[in-house]
Structure formats: structure tokens, C-alpha cells
Amino acid sequence: MNNKRNKKVIVIGAGLAGLSVGSYLQMNGFETEIFESYNKPGGLCTSWKRKNFNIDGCIHFMGGLSPDEVYYPFWDKLIDMKSIDFVFFDSHSVVDDKDGKRIIFYSDINKLEQEFLSKAPEDTKQIKILISLIRKFNKARFPIEKPYELMSVTDKLKVAYTMFPYLRSMRKYLRITSHEFASRLKNPTLRYAIETAFVGHLPLFYAIMPLIWRNKKDTGYPQGGAGLISSMMEQSYYELGGRIHYKSKVKKIITENDAAKGVELESGDIHSCDIVINAADGRAGIYDLLAGKYKDKNIIERYESDTFETINKTLYVAIGLNRDFSNEPRKIYFHINKPIYIDKMTTMDHLELTHYCADPSSAPKGKSLIVLMPEAKDWEYWVDLRKNDRPKYREEKQRIADAIIATLDEKFGNIKANVEMTDVATPATYIRFTNNWTGGQISWKATKKTFGKPTTWNIKGLNNFYMTGQWAGTSGGLNNVVMMGNHLAQIICKDEGIEFTDQSLKKTKKE
Numbered sequence: 001m002n003n004k005r006n007k008k009v010i011v012i013g014a015g016l017a018g019l020s021v022g023s024y025l026q027m028n029g030f031e032t033e034i035f036e037s038y039n040k041p042g043g044l045c046t047s048w049k050r051k052n053f054n055i056d057g058c059i060h061f062m063g064g065l066s067p068d069e070v071y072y073p074f075w076d077k078l079i080d081m082k083s084i085d086f087v088f089f090d091s092h093s094v095v096d097d098k099d100g101k102r103i104i105f106y107s108d109i110n111k112l113e114q115e116f117l118s119k120a121p122e123d124t125k126q127i128k129i130l131i132s133l134i135r136k137f138n139k140a141r142f143p144i145e146k147p148y149e150l151m152s153v154t155d156k157l158k159v160a161y162t163m164f165p166y167l168r169s170m171r172k173y174l175r176i177t178s179h180e181f182a183s184r185l186k187n188p189t190l191r192y193a194i195e196t197a198f199v200g201h202l203p204l205f206y207a208i209m210p211l212i213w214r215n216k217k218d219t220g221y222p223q224g225g226a227g228l229i230s231s232m233m234e235q236s237y238y239e240l241g242g243r244i245h246y247k248s249k250v251k252k253i254i255t256e257n258d259a260a261k262g263v264e265l266e267s268g269d270i271h272s273c274d275i276v277i278n279a280a281d282g283r284a285g286i287y288d289l290l291a292g293k294y295k296d297k298n299i300i301e302r303y304e305s306d307t308f309e310t311i312n313k314t315l316y317v318a319i320g321l322n323r324d325f326s327n328e329p330r331k332i333y334f335h336i337n338k339p340i341y342i343d344k345m346t347t348m349d350h351l352e353l354t355h356y357c358a359d360p361s362s363a364p365k366g367k368s369l370i371v372l373m374p375e376a377k378d379w380e381y382w383v384d385l386r387k388n389d390r391p392k393y394r395e396e397k398q399r400i401a402d403a404i405i406a407t408l409d410e411k412f413g414n415i416k417a418n419v420e421m422t423d424v425a426t427p428a429t430y431i432r433f434t435n436n437w438t439g440g441q442i443s444w445k446a447t448k449k450t451f452g453k454p455t456t457w458n459i460k461g462l463n464n465f466y467m468t469g470q471w472a473g474t475s476g477g478l479n480n481v482v483m484m485g486n487h488l489a490q491i492i493c494k495d496e497g498i499e500f501t502d503q504s505l506k507k508t509k510k511e
């Protein structure tokens with residue numbers, strides 16, 4: 001149809017994955033258009049206003065912030081990283097046990113070691129193991145400039161060489177879950193802290209990653225939050241000549257002779273193109289938009305076997321307070337005396353609280369935005385309730401918000417009288433606004449079984465069709481899906497016989 005460089009590409013979804021691949025393809029001369037069902041960019045990376053509070057519905061920590069580390073270039077080629085005020089916290093989190101004893105997960109590895117050793121000297125041996133593991137991986141810089149699929153033998157050898165010193169530890173700590181590690185600890189406070197702050201059933205190897213990133217200042221919080229990051233990504237895409245059609249839900253991917261040819265929108269409009277990329281929900285892409293007609297072994301493994309499990313679902317309870325919370329640690333996990341019933345699969349005996357006082361745009365001066373994310377494992381219940389009994393759905397959200405506020409009152413004092421705003425999102429909310437299957441925060445659980453599984457960039461048997469974003473990879477996260485956008489653009493360039501470029505935008509520097 002067109003010459004190679006002018007090929008027309010339709011991207012489904014203006015989340016960070018879609019904006020990233022669209023931008024990188026624009027840099028390479030493709031003519032891209034994004035169709036997005038909602039009315040703004042960002043997908044899950046979003047913020048919304050309630051009363052005078054700006055709720056960051058996504059970012060607790062953004063990764064890829066250190067110019068010395070491997071993810072940074074993927075962001076930097078798209079947005080002006082230097083113009084953003086990032087906040088780096090002294091600690092990842094603190095955990096308070098049932099007796100009110102506290103463990104601080106310091107960002108600085110030396111302080112973290114001191115904290116553990118001083119609070120749990122009887123566990124010196126296990127603490128040394130954990131800390132030396134963190135120190136060891138702190139030095140690791142695995143090359144990720146290219147997708148695995150495009151690596152030459154030399155590239156692969158380089159990866160193997162870089163990974164070699166870490167392989168034994170990796171294998172070992174992929175086999176041990178955080179719970180298993182915690183069970184070796186004698187000190188009950190440290191044990192509780194590890195069990196609570198690390199996702200228990202996941203490999204210890206994954207659990208320590210946030211501590212490593214924190215120590216390297218590779219992760220922090222962007223003032224302005226998710227809304228700012230998404231609008232910067234949208235701006236970058238526009239500056240590169242991309243076009244976004246909002247309120248344009250794709251209902252069908254049109255195929256002809258086993259090749260994608262375009263999309264049909266819910267409105268009935270048809271748009272043709274040379275290449276279609278699904279950067280939206282992966283399952284819907286395969287089973288709805290393509291009607292389950294194209295599957296290969298990787299797709300079947302992902303969606304029809306028990307190898308991949310979706311992440312645990314949560315509620316997102318935002319509370320606007322007429323009081324300053326900035327003296328509290330940024331993230332606090334704490335035991336609660338009166339467990340809170342969430343749904344028939346979930347009762348919470350602890351809560352995780354994050355406040356946004358480090359971001360002046362989150363709340364008016366002297367006030368605070370706090371967010372809690374209790375699990376809500378029975379996601380289908382929340383979807384059904386919203387669909388079939390809206391008053392009860394609202395009542396249930398209010399019941400949980402009230403129970404949380406009462407709990408916070410007991411722990412911190414002076415909360416209830418200062419609540420100015422509550423907002424509860426459920427898995428049904430995430431599904432409604434982003435169409436993400438099961439309404440979880442990200443896609444898949446990072447487990448031992450999924451480690452090293454290939455990214456499903458395409459489906460064998462269907463030409464001119466690609467996939468990216470959190471469902472195509474083995475997990476989600478903002479820096480990860482932005483990197484995937486770059487990787488997929490490299491793959492498409494290779495398939496089209498074009499030399500890939502990631503030439504930066506002319507950036508508007510901060511005054």
C-alpha cells in the first residue's frame with residue numbers, strides 16, 4: 001500500500017504503552033493513530049479531582065528515574081525528565097505490628113541493615129543473607145536496550161556474561177517465597193514486617209527489587225503525579241505528529257487473508273491501515289476484538305493454562321483530610337485490631353496507607369490526601385454488584401470507607417472529624433474506565449513459573465498485528481510498558497526493513 005516509511009499504523013489504547021509505541025513509531029516515519037475508548041490519555045496511569053483533592057489513581061512509585069540506570073533512556077527520549085520534580089523518600093515503607101513495634105524499610109541499604117540488626121539481632125544470619133542479596137543485585141545492570149527477539153548472538157552472549165554472576169542467587173531466590181524466608185526469622189516484628197510489606201507468595205527475588213531501586217534512587221514520586229506523566233506522554237506523541245481519537249472504542253480488528261487490515265469502532269466507523277497494534281487489554285484483544293480466531297501456543301499458555309495468574313485485586317480508597325499528615329512516613333503498613341470484611345474472599349487484618357503530602361498538587365495547603373489499598377479478591381462480586389444493585393454497591397463502598405476511617409482514627413487520632421472527601425474505586429471501576437480484565441492494578445503476578453517467558457508481541461498465523469503493554473509482557477509497571485513501546489517499535493522497524501531510530505524530541509526545558 002504505502003512505501004515502508006509511511007505505513008499507517010493503528011494503535012488500540014492511549015495508555016502509556018500505546019503512547020510509547022506510537023511515539024517511537026512516529027520517530028521512525030510511520031503514520032500512527034491511536035483509538036482510545038476513554039476521553040483522556042494514560043489508561044491506568046491517571047488522576048482525578050474530588051473536591052479540592054487531586055487523587056493520583058496510580059503512581060505510588062515510578063521507576064526508571066536514575067540517569068545511570070537502564071530504564072531512564074526510554075522515558076528521557078519521550079518526556080523531559082529534568083523538568084519533573086521527583087521526590088525520593090527516606091524509606092520505602094514502615095511496618096507497625098500488633099504491639100505497635102515498627103520496622104523501617106530505609107531506602108539506604110546501610111541504614112536498612114542497621115535497622116534490621118538493631119531491632120532483630122537474633123536474626124543476624126538471615127538479615128546478612130537478605131542484605132548481601134540486595135547489595136549484590138544493586139550492582140546489576142542487565143542490558144535492555146534491545147528486545148530479546150532482536151538480539152544477535154553477540155548481544156545474547158553479552159547478556160549471559162552480565163547475568164552470569166547473578167544466576168545462582170537468582171535461581172535460588174526465585175524458588176524461595178517471601179513467606180518462606182519470613183518463616184526463618186525468630187523476631188516476630190521483623191517477620192511480620194517482611195510478611196506484610198513483601199507480597200508473601202511471590203519469590204523473594206522479586207520482593208527485594210523495590211528496595212534495590214530505592215537504594216539506587218531509581219524510583220521516586222513525580223510531583224504532579226500520574227496525570228502529569230500521562231499528559232506529558234500525550235504531548236510528546238502529538239509533537240511527533242501522532243493523532244489520538246478519544247471516545248473511540250474499538251469493537252473489532254478487521255482481518256483479511258490472515259492479516260490485520262484495520263479496526264471497526266463501536267460507532268460502526270471503519271478505519272483501515274497496514275498494521276494494527278493492540279496496546280489495550282490483552283485478553284479482550286484475542287477473544288473479543290479478534291473473536292478468538294487467532295491463538296498460538298504462547299497465547300494459549302497465557303490465557304488458557306494456569307501458568308499465568310492475574311494479580312490480586314484491590315480497592316482504592318482515597319481520603320482527603322483537613323490536617324497535615326506530612327510528619328508520618330510516606331507509606332505505612334499496620335496491623336488492625338478489628339479486621340475489616342471486604343468481600344467473601346477477603347478480610348483485612350492490616351492496611352497499607354500512602355500519603356501524598358510531598359506533592360503540593362495533591363491537596364490544598366495544610367490538608368492531606370491519603371490512599372489505602374485493601375485487597376478485594378472477589379473482583380467478580382464487585383462487578384456484579386455494580387451492575388445489578390447500584391445502591392448496595394454504593395453502600396458497600398461507604399461501609400468500607402467508614403470502617404477504614406474508624407481504624408485510622410484509632411491509630412492516628414483526630415481523623416474522623418477532619419475527613420473532607422472519600423472516594424472508593426473497586427475492580428469494577430478499573431474495568432469500566434480501562435477495560436482491563438479482572439480490574440487489577442497490573443496484569444500478571446510475577447512468579448517463578450512466568451520468569452523468562454517470552455513477550456507475546458504477535459500471534460503466529462496473523463500478519464500485520466502486534467501487541468504491547470502490561471498484558472503482552474510478564475508484568476506491568478509504567479517504566480516497563482514505556483520500554484515495551486520502544487522495543488515493539490524496534491521489532492516493527494526490523495520487520496519492515498527500516499533502521500530504527502529513537503531520536504529525541506526537542507524538549508522544552510523548565511524555566
Ligand SMILES: Cc1cc2nc3c(=O)[nH]c(=O)nc-3n(C[C@H](O)[C@H](O)[C@H](O)COP(=O)(O)OP(=O)(O)OC[C@H]3O[C@@H](n4cnc5c(N)ncnc54)[C@H](O)[C@@H]3O)c2cc1C
Nearest residue numbers: 013015016017037043044060061250280469470476477478
Ligand atoms: C491503583 C494502581 C496503582 C499502580 N501503581 C503503580 C506504581 O506505583 N508504579 C507503576 O509503575 N505502576 C503502577 N501501576 C501499574 C501501571 O499503571 C500499569 O501497569 C500501566 O499503566 C499499564 O499501562 P498499559 O498502557 O499497558 O495499559 P492501560 O493503562 O490499561 O492502557 C490501555 C488503554 O487502552 C484503552 N482501551 C481498552 N480497551 C479499548 C478498546 N477496545 N478500544 C480503545 N481503547 C481501549 C483503555 O481505556 C486504556 O486507556 C498501578 C496501577 C494501578 C491501577
